Amino acid sequence: MAHVPVPGEHSPSPDPAPVDTHCPYCSLQCGMALRPVPPGGPGGGTDGPGGGTDGRPGGVEVVERTAFPVNRGALCGKGRTAPAVLSSRVRLTEPLVRRPDTGRLEPATWEEALDRIAEGLESTGRAYGRDAVGVFGGGGLTNEKAYALGKFARVVLGTSQIDYNGRFCMSSAAAAHQRAFGLDRGLPFPLADVSRTGCVILVGSNLAETMPPALRYLTELKEAGGRLIVVDPRRTRTAEQADLHLAPRPGTDLALALGLLHLVVAEGRVDEEFVARRTSGWPEARAAAMAHWPELVERITGVPVPELRKAVTMFCDAESSMVLTARGPEQQSKGTDTVGAWINLCLATGRAGRPLSGYGCLTGQGNGQGGREHGQKADQLPGYRKLDDPAARAHVAAVWGVEPDDLPGPGRSAYELLDALGRDVRALLLMGSNPLVSAPARPMWSPGCGRWTSWRSRTSCSRRPPRSPMWCCRWPSGPRRPGP
Template sequence: MPTTTGATPTHCPYCALQCGMNLSPTPDGSVGVSERVDFPVNRGALCGKGATAPALLAPAGRLTGPLARDDAGALVPATWEEALDRVAARLARTRADHGPDAVGVFGGGGLTNEKAYALGKFARVALGSSQIDYNGRFCMSSAAAAGVRAFGLDRGLPFPLEDVSGTGCVVLVGANPAETMPPALRYFDGLRENGGTLIVVDPRRTRTARRADLHLAPRPGTDLALALGMLHLVVAEGRVDEEYVRRRTSGWEEARAAAMAHWPEYVERVTGVPAPRLREAVRLFCAPPAAMVLTARGPEQQAKGTDTVSAWINLCLATGRAGRPLSGYGCLTGQGNGQGGREHGQKADQLPGYRSLTDPGDRRHVAAVWGVDPRSLPGPGRSAYELLDALGTDVRSLLVMGSNPVVSAPRAAHVEERLRSVDFLAVCDVVLSETAAMADVVLPVTQWAEETGTTTSLEGRVLLRRRAVAPPPGVRGDLEVLHGLAARLGGGRGLEEKFPTDPEEVFEELRRASAGGPADYSGISYRRLAEEGGVFWPCPADVDGEGRARPAEGERAAGEGGATGGEWARGVAATTGGPPGKGGPRATHPGTPRLFLERFATDDGRARFAPVSHRPIAEEPDDTYPVLLTTGRVVSQYQSGAQTRRIDALNAAAPGPFVEVHPRLAERLGAAEGDSLTVVSRRGRVVAPARVTPGIRPDTVFMPFHWPGEGRVNTVTNPALDPTSGMPEFKVCAVRVEVTERREATGRNG
């Protein structure tokens, strides 16, 4: 692949676009970033976060040696041997005293596939614990659950981003890519340049909404009613694709009956979206021959997020907009490896390759790869918030890798209290995050450009991130940490041999573990990723000369009663095919950029409608808490801010939290731009300056979630959980807003 002379081609450490970039040494000893135009997703473009990412590599502000808490309660330097000995001893003691499930593991959606795979294996094999989950549960778990429910498979986008520009209409629900993934805007701009229309559903008039042909601003927490209202109109106006529904779906009658209870005037009362605008949205969506619905955290981070996404999928299915060229439902994954992070075993209920912990065949397959008895593998554990809530009671010790729940978890003050209550806390991180600062032992680990590994983008494209620079002395890789802990926990039994430190060796094992599973990586290798720049899964290892996938030995034992994920993957291989083999019986499978074009990943190949109905948010406003709060991101910060808050240029652009309020609400409060506001919920209070704007509903306030301290908005968010996905209701809760101090008195400028 072409690259700048002396540069290392790699990928951005931030969002799930995984933009391509080149890294090069500079004369002053730092690292420079340059365009990598050969990568098709961003074609060289980078947002401010990506352009400043090399600043993360500077030794200043990061951890360069282990820390351990002394008898006086202070974190002091320790050697690696001391730190690993202490972590292993404390985890072993907890396991001996209280059982293996008293030890918890909390991972991250930014970990590479290799590290996510090894962490899940470590929890289940080295610790024997079921108590593992990761912060990706807070990202797109509702969309994943709805995707599996409808299609039999979850992949964020079942088509490449390039298809967005070629479709006729996109309904973008609760997404603000102008701030969360700016290089993706080229595809939405391309859509409109090609004559297509963009509909944005968001309670705020965001930078993205300002580019839309139609902006619908529903009351937070009512996206489900909005989608059902559109489906009602599709039926009432005779826009159902009856032939498609008959041939490629099941469950339509029940879903249609549920939708018909959501007539436009009722939906207007619930959502605040005028019925004529609802009709206009249906007309725009149904007019072209192809269309898409894309969701993000807005509809997903709700206690009914799975049903909400299902309703949008129902709209696609009823109009024949799924499993067809330039049409479909997709989810804009947030975290850098949010997709791969949940595919390979750090999620509470899954084994590598998107296999199920409760399926006997899946357990046998993975146990054989790991060299353990399937009966020794624990069952499913708690979801992320439930795991954090159990700290100090059922879960007594915790290992955290690549996450900062003190800032990112809902009801964050309670989570912070739970973390303080554990017998032992160990954290692996690049910087001394707010969570790491609470730990008994902190282990400094390598980061993106200091290590090689793979990630999987929001498109399902597996990518190779290459090591470009050496880490600072005293820093080790996460794989080395797990290897060292396994050696100590194994008691001389060679357990560490199951945890290699070479990422390519780990990936080779991951390939075997995923073979025949829904997320089949077995046909992908480091060499192939380096040569091709990325491969879409599923990608089986063996295909015959006609491009048909060969089943792995003994694979058909996986799953009973209907098509297994492996059988579906082989079906995909047969329908997408590789080029006919020449001169031999095997061919390389090309990967699968576009899913479901022939059949869905269900037993019968049909997509399933879900009969869902609107229900209220978990916490409706009342006289004490009369306003709705919603949360989100800003363009110059990322997630909990543990990385971006250490970069001067990004802090200058986004120095701190704020409360976005409509002028009418500001007038009722007696508040002006820059006044200090207190936002109070049933769980706590936060303080931040007012930002007065007509671009938000008068009954709603917005706060970004990147900061700790008095502006930590997750102090007040609601941990009510979706019963299917375990997703907390980050996106809406009831609050009251009070003026704390006037700007003139504080001198704050908002």
């Protein structure tokens, strides 16, 4: 395995070869290469992309990896400055533990920190039961880390209370995919297919700002004569490049999708052979669509009827076409139904399973899909195996060398898990997530009294011994170290 240099190490040669790797941020996982920079050199130290020139140890610089097919060398601002975290002054480089006498986070040895975590988790499980210990993972963990975390929770801790922050990302799309296809498969075709299809409906995504290197696929689509339809309440930079911009009122995406399906039926554009041979439940889906006639959909969504008809014409007249959804339609009260309606549009027109066609979900986090594929979700074992399926439990138990009955059952979802803090869940192990900042309605932690309160029970904390400790494992960065 190639050695990846870190700050403080000296280059083994005057001109070391770049090391191939990936950007750690979004789901594109753009290819990039890193090259060591000597102390005082361009990018070395702590102020540039890999540091600065203030005399501190050298860092690394980003080198384009033009042969990587996803981004072909292109990177957004976050990717180009990713090495800055390696030499940041606030990077966590040693464990910090909160001292009971001062209430402050202070440096500790790894032995002390790990012993404290192990003792806390074990004592909580003994006192309140195994499900009093919760584990909260993240979509930034690699497949291997996600797998190990899920196994650790269920085999070592014996708790069912594990989930991850991907629940706040594309879980609605995952549920819709399971409902429609029996499999959660994010983007089922190569990203390069986007530039080769005839028409793309992009729903609730602003690629120009959230995934800049992916925008080239939409540009190439249009250069090749393809059509782009963007569904977004805002006139985003991505929407400005669309052939047709549908701007529904926020929260009305479901009515919009059903209205388009209504027009597909009314205009005789249903692929009847495909529907009869490859789908089930069409009468119910058709009935839901027929209850959303164009004039009603215009009143609900604000999208004019002529634009609805134009969208259907562009989508159906193309030899191949696809629908791509992102967080916009998914993070709604009826997110699963909304994504399901867009999937039904693809199924009714026979687009699913055809080259350069179908439905896909643009994931957000670096490994949101891998995180649930490998066992971080509350109701899933690795490989999308359901925890309440006896055959799946037996298979995984045999691999792990335990009895099927020893595996816990399904636990709480992420929102429910965080909501149970301080009540049913008395200890929480966090890895690769920061819900105090990113959760939709974040729980509260009071260092002074060492207690969690959920967002449903934000009562004042009386001073008492800690009851709901949290241990964080965050890499590569961590919380700001307390001042002197």
